[in-house]
Amino acid sequence: MNMDKKLKVAIHRYALWKAYNGKCFYCGGFIQTVYDLEEEHIIPQKYKDKPTELEKILKEYNLWEDFDIDAYYNRVPTHSVCNKRKGFKLHRTESIHQYLNVLTLRSVKVATITFILSVMEIQEH
Numbered sequence: 001m002n003m004d005k006k007l008k009v010a011i012h013r014y015a016l017w018k019a020y021n022g023k024c025f026y027c028g029g030f031i032q033t034v035y036d037l038e039e040e041h042i043i044p045q046k047y048k049d050k051p052t053e054l055e056k057i058l059k060e061y062n063l064w065e066d067f068d069i070d071a072y073y074n075r076v077p078t079h080s081v082c083n084k085r086k087g088f089k090l091h092r093t094e095s096i097h098q099y100l101n102v103l104t105l106r107s108v109k110v111a112t113i114t115f116i117l118s119v120m121e122i123q124e125h
């Protein structure tokens with residue numbers, strides 16, 4: 001991993017933490033530092049390599065066809081314990097729909113913070 005990539009990851013994780021006011025998406029508890037933060041994909045990342053299964057899931061959940069697993073709206077900050085507790089199970093449809101309302105709003109915040117931090121970083125060099 002080169003420095004640029006590491007920096008991008010750090011910026012993103014900080015933005016994620018900040019956009020959710022430092023709170024775990026699952027338990028609502030405070031995530032002490034960015035280092036305790038685990039990034040959770042609501043629709044698990046593994047489906048990226050399984051387009052047929054993904055298509056089925058998206059239909060089942062009534063999500064848009066070009067749903068992007070890597071997009072901000074699919075990524076939330078969690079404690080690593082809370083993330084492990086959830087494991088690889090998929091969420092119930094009702095939960096996904098409830099989540100998405102929150103996530104869509106928050107993702108704008110994540111994108112904005114990431115953008116601001118990136119610009120600041122560029123200006124420092």
Ligand SMILES: [Zn+2]
Pocket residue numbers: 024025026027028029078079082
């Ligand atoms: Zn938690």
